[in-house]
Amino acid sequence: MSSFEETGPSTPVTEGIRVDKVKPRARLGKRVRALIVVIVAIILLVPVAVMVMTAFKSRSDVVSVPPKVLFEPTVEGLVFLLTERSQMGEAALQEAMANTEDLNLFERVALENGQRINGPSDFLRRLRNSIIIAFGATIASVTLGLFAAYGFSRFEVPGANDLLFFILSGRMLPAVVVTIPIFLMYRQLGLHDTHAGMILVYTVFNLSLTVWLLKGFIDEIPKEYEEAAMVDGYSRFQAFYKIVVPQAATGIAATTVFSLIFVWNEYAFALMLTSENARTAPPAIATMLGRGGIEWSAIAAGTLAFLIPVLIVIFAMRKHLLRGVTFGAIRQ
Amino acid sequence: MAQIELRQVEKRFGDFQAVQPIDLTIEDGEFVVLLGPSGCGKTTTLRMISGLEAVSGGKIFIGDRDVTWRDPADRDIAFVFQLYALYPHMTVEKNIIFPLEAEKASKEVIQSRLKHVVDLLQIKHILRQKPGSLSGGDKQRVALGRALVRKPSVFLMDEPLGALDADFRETMRAEIRKLHIAENATTVYVTHDQVEAMAMGDRIVVMSDAVVQQVGTPHDVYYDPSNLFVARFIGSPGMNLVEGAYSDGMVHLPGDNQYDVPDRWRPALEKHLSGENVILGFRPEGAHANETGELSAEVYASDLHGAFNMMHVALEEENVDAVVHIRGERGSGHEIGDDIRFNLDSEMVRFFDPVTEQAILLEATS
Numbered sequence: 001m002s003s004f005e006e007t008g009p010s011t012p013v014t015e016g017i018r019v020d021k022v023k024p025r026a027r028l029g030k031r032v033r034a035l036i037v038v039i040v041a042i043i044l045l046v047p048v049a050v051m052v053m054t055a056f057k058s059r060s061d062v063v064s065v066p067p068k069v070l071f072e073p074t075v076e077g078l079v080f081l082l083t084e085r086s087q088m089g090e091a092a093l094q095e096a097m098a099n100t101e102d103l104n105l106f107e108r109v110a111l112e113n114g115q116r117i118n119g120p121s122d123f124l125r126r127l128r129n130s131i132i133i134a135f136g137a138t139i140a141s142v143t144l145g146l147f148a149a150y151g152f153s154r155f156e157v158p159g160a161n162d163l164l165f166f167i168l169s170g171r172m173l174p175a176v177v178v179t180i181p182i183f184l185m186y187r188q189l190g191l192h193d194t195h196a197g198m199i200l201v202y203t204v205f206n207l208s209l210t211v212w213l214l215k216g217f218i219d220e221i222p223k224e225y226e227e228a229a230m231v232d233g234y235s236r237f238q239a240f241y242k243i244v245v246p247q248a249a250t251g252i253a254a255t256t257v258f259s260l261i262f263v264w265n266e267y268a269f270a271l272m273l274t275s276e277n278a279r280t281a282p283p284a285i286a287t288m289l290g291r292g293g294i295e296w297s298a299i300a301a302g303t304l305a306f307l308i309p310v311l312i313v314i315f316a317m318r319k320h321l322l323r324g325v326t327f328g329a330i331r332q
Numbered sequence: 333m334a335q336i337e338l339r340q341v342e343k344r345f346g347d348f349q350a351v352q353p354i355d356l357t358i359e360d361g362e363f364v365v366l367l368g369p370s371g372c373g374k375t376t377t378l379r380m381i382s383g384l385e386a387v388s389g390g391k392i393f394i395g396d397r398d399v400t401w402r403d404p405a406d407r408d409i410a411f412v413f414q415l416y417a418l419y420p421h422m423t424v425e426k427n428i429i430f431p432l433e434a435e436k437a438s439k440e441v442i443q444s445r446l447k448h449v450v451d452l453l454q455i456k457h458i459l460r461q462k463p464g465s466l467s468g469g470d471k472q473r474v475a476l477g478r479a480l481v482r483k484p485s486v487f488l489m490d491e492p493l494g495a496l497d498a499d500f501r502e503t504m505r506a507e508i509r510k511l512h513i514a515e516n517a518t519t520v521y522v523t524h525d526q527v528e529a530m531a532m533g534d535r536i537v538v539m540s541d542a543v544v545q546q547v548g549t550p551h552d553v554y555y556d557p558s559n560l561f562v563a564r565f566i567g568s569p570g571m572n573l574v575e576g577a578y579s580d581g582m583v584h585l586p587g588d589n590q591y592d593v594p595d596r597w598r599p600a601l602e603k604h605l606s607g608e609n610v611i612l613g614f615r616p617e618g619a620h621a622n623e624t625g626e627l628s629a630e631v632y633a634s635d636l637h638g639a640f641n642m643m644h645v646a647l648e649e650e651n652v653d654a655v656v657h658i659r660g661e662r663g664s665g666h667e668i669g670d671d672i673r674f675n676l677d678s679e680m681v682r683f684f685d686p687v688t689e690q691a692i693l694l695e696a697t698s
Contacts, residue, residue, distance in 0.1 A: 222415070222417070224413045224415060224417035225417050225419060227384050227404070227411070227413070227417070228411065228413060228417040228419075228478075229419075229430070230384070230403070230404045230405055231382060231383075231384070231404045231405070231407075231409060231410065231411040232405075232410075232430055232431035232434055232478070232482070233405045233431050233434030233435055233482070234405060234434050235403070235405065238434075243419060246421045247420065247421060
C-alpha cells in the first residue's frame with residue numbers, strides 16, 4: 001500500500017480504501033439475506049412437513065397431543081388410502097391371525113386393525129382423472145392462449161381492448177356462481193361427468209389467464225425478430241414457431257405452471273360436474289373425511305400423492321421459470 | 333441483382349400521411365441512401381420496399397417483378413435492422429445459416445456459403461457463441477453475414493450503424509462499402525446521419541416531412557441543394573443562408589453589407605424571384621477572410637476543428653438571422669470581438685427564393 005501511495009496518483013488510493021470498506025459489509029448483507037430466506041422457507045415448509053409425517057403415522061400417533069415429532073413410521077395411511085376394507089368378526093379375526101404367512105404387507109397392516117381388504121380403492125382412478133383433465137386443459141388453454149396473445153400483440157385487432165376485457169371478464173365470476181348453470185347445460189349436452197367436459201370448462205376458465213399472461217410476455221419480444229425471419233424467407237407462422245415460441249419459453253413455462261396449478265387444485269367445478277367417471281382427486285380426498293371416522297393418515301397420504309405430479313412438472317420447468325435467459329440480445 | 337422501382341408509392345396511417353407519393357428508380361448495383369431527420373418517412377419507405385409494411389398506394393418493382401403485394405419472403409431481399417435482430421436463442425452460425433434453411437439448401441451449399449461469409453467478415457472465432465455475448469460491432473457483422481449469405485438481389489439497411497460507438501462506426505462504414513463493392517448488390521441504406529450518407533451513397537435521397545426533397549449524388553446535394561431544407565440539413569454546419577433585398581445586381585444584406593451578384597446569376601434572379609428578397613447561400617469553405625473583403629462582420633465565436641478554425645461571425649449585431657460560419661486558417665489571428673472582412677467564392681454562391689424556399693437554378697435561363 002505504501003509503495004502505491006508513493007508512486008500512484010491520490011484518487012485511486014482513496015478508491016481502494018473505499019472498496020475495502022464496502023466488501024465485508026456486502027458479504028455480511030448477503031449472509032443476513034440467506035438467513036432470512038432459510039427462516040422463511042422453514043416457516044413455509046412446516047405444514048408440508050406435518051403432512052408428510054402424518055401420512056406415515058399410526059392412528060394413535062396422529063391424534064396424540066402434543067404431536068409426536070419422533071414416531072414409528074407405518075404404511076397404515078397408504079393402505080387405508082389405496083384399499084377398500086371391511087371390519088372382521090371375532091372368529092374370522094382369530095382364524096386370520098393364525099396363518100399370517102400367506103398375507104402380503106397390505107393385508108397384514110389391515111389385519112392389525114381388525115380389517116379385511118376387499119379390493120383396491122378408487123383413489124388411483126381419481127388421481128389419473130386429475131392428471132388427464134389438468135394436463136389436457138392446460139395444454140389446450142396455453143396453446144389457444146398463445147395464438148390469441150400473439151394475435152393481440154402483433155396485429156391490429158379491431159376493438160382489441162374491448163375483446164381483451166371481455167376475455168378477462170370470463171374470470172370475474174367465482175366458479176361457485178357459474179357451476180349450477182353449467183351443471184344444467186352439461187346434463188343436457190351429455191358432458192356431465194366426462195373428461196372432455198371437464199377439460200372444456202377448465203380451458204375456457206383458464207383462457208383469460210393465459211391470454212393476458214402470454215400477451216405480456218410476447219409484447220416484450222421485439223417484433224424485429226419475426227420481421228427478420230420473414231425477410232429471411234419464412235412465413236409468418238414459421239417465424240412464429242421458430243422465433244417467437246422459443247423466446248417466449250419463459251412465459252409459456254410460467255403460464256403453464258399457473259394454469260396447471262389452478263386446474264389441479266380446482267374443487268367447485270369438480271364437485272358439481274363430476275360424480276364417478278371423471279371425478280378428480282380434490283373432491284375425492286375431501287369425501288374421505290366423511291366415511292366412518294376420520295382417517296387422517298389416509299388423507300395426508302392422499303394429499304402427498306396429490307402433490308407429487310405438480311412438483312415434478314415445476315421441477316422439470318425450473319430452468320425456464322428463471323427469467324432473463326433469452327433476454328438482452330437485441331440491444332446489448 | 334436487380335433494379336428497384338417505386339411508382340407513386342405512398343403510406344398513410346389513418347389520417348397521417350407518413351410518406352407522400354414517391355417516384356424513384358434505384359439502378360442495379362447502386363448504393364442509395366435515404367437521408368432525413370427522424371420521422372421523415374425514410375424508414376417507412378424502406379419497410380415498404382421490404383414488404384414489412386404494406387403500401388397505401390402505388391407499385392413497387394424489384395427487377396421486372398411487381399412485388400407490391402408479395403410477402404417479404406418472396407422478394408429476394410435481405411434486411412439489416414438497426415438493433416441487429418439476431419435470434420438470441422441461436423448461435424452465430426445458426427443465425428447466419430437460418431435464411432438458407434428456409435430455402436432448404438443442401439448441406440454443401442450451406443457450408444460453402446457460410447465459409448464465404450465467415451471469411452469475408454472474419455467472424456470465424458465467434459461462430460459458436462450466442463448473440464447476447466457479442467460486442468456491438470460483432471453483432472453488426474453477424475447481422476451483415478445473415479444478410480449476405482443468401483446472395484439476395486437487394487440489400488435493405490435501416491440505420492445499421494446507429495447503435496455503434498462513434499469511432500467504430502467509421503470502421504464499419506468502410507466495411508459496408510467494401511462489401512458493397514465486393515458483392516455489387518443493389519443497396520438501400522437508411523440513415524439520419526448526413527456524414528454517413530455523404531460518405532457511403534452513390535446517390536442520396538433527402539427526405540423531410542414525408543416528402544422527397546432532393547435526389548442526387550453527394551456532390552449534388554452538397555453543392556447544389558434544391559431547396560432550403562437540403563441546404564441546411566447537409567453539411568456540418570449547414571449552408572450559410574442570409575436573406576437580403578435584391579436590386580440591380582446587388583443583394584443588400586444585414587449590417588449595411590452589399591453583395592455584388594456575379595453576372596451570370598443576375599438574369600436567373602431577375603427572372604425567377606417571386607418577391608424583392610433573395611436568400612444568399614454559401615458553404616463555410618466558400619468564404620475567404622481578406623483584409624479588403626467585400627463583406628464585414630464581427631467574430632463572436634471560433635472553434636478549432638483540427639485542420640482549420642470554424643469562425644462564427646455576425647454580419648449585424650444581435651441579429652441571429654445574420655450569423656454565418658466561415659472557415660479560417662489555423663492561427664489566422666482573429667480574436668472574439670474582432671471585425672473581419674471576407675469575400676465569397678463566386679463559384680460557391682447559391683441563391684434561394686425565400687417565398688418558395690426553392691433554389692434558383694442557373695441552368696433555367698441558359
